[in-house]
Amino acid sequence: MLLETGMREEGLFRIAAGASxxxxxxxxxxxxTSQLEEFYSDPHAVAGALKSYLRELPxxxxxxxxxxxxxxxxxxxxPDKRLQALWVICDNLPKAHKANFRQIISFYLSVMNMPVEQ
Incomplete structure (x- = not known):
């Protein structure tokens, strides 16, 4: 949802969604629940939930x-040795952490490759 519609929102990860x-x-x-359609129109709520999820990890x-x-x-x-060392550390992350990290990086890369609308 964030990639499809949210990237057009100004201040997506800056502007907070309504608390309720x-x-x-x-x-x-x-x-x-599969009843998430009502939130598709509010990318700020989805971005807020993602930020909250990451903040609240144990x-x-x-x-x-x-x-x-x-x-x-x-x-x-x-720089090459630093990158290599970071790759090794990433590879040593616990399985669940590595999966989450991979998804976040994938999302970031998708955002970075999106054309900027004017």
């Missing part, structure tokens, strides 16, 4: 235990 609508969407997602996507590895890799001055 966001709460209702999160409840619908928690129940795995452990950060990049994991507490790997924090030092991320910092060490990011401090490597040679």
């Amino acid at each position: 609508k966001l709460k209702k969407l999160k409840a619908a997602l928690d129940c795995s 452990e950060p996507l990049m994991t507490f235990s790997m924090y030092d590895e991320w910092i060490q890799a990011s401090n490597i001055s040679d």
Whole structure:
């Protein structure tokens, strides 16, 4: 939904959705309900739910235990070696974290390749 219609919204991840609508969407997602059509017209609610999901994970996507590895890799001055170190760390993420990270990166790359409408 965000890729199909949300990218035309100004301030998509900046402008907050209404609290009651966001709460209702999160409840619908928690129940795995298929009745999400009412939220298709509000990309701010969908973006808000995504941000909330990431914020409320019990452990950060990049994991507490790997924090030092991320910092060490990011401090490597040679760009090729830094990228290689980051790939290794990504590959060592727990399976669920890696799947979430892959989806977020895929979404980001899709957004970055979208033509800008004028």
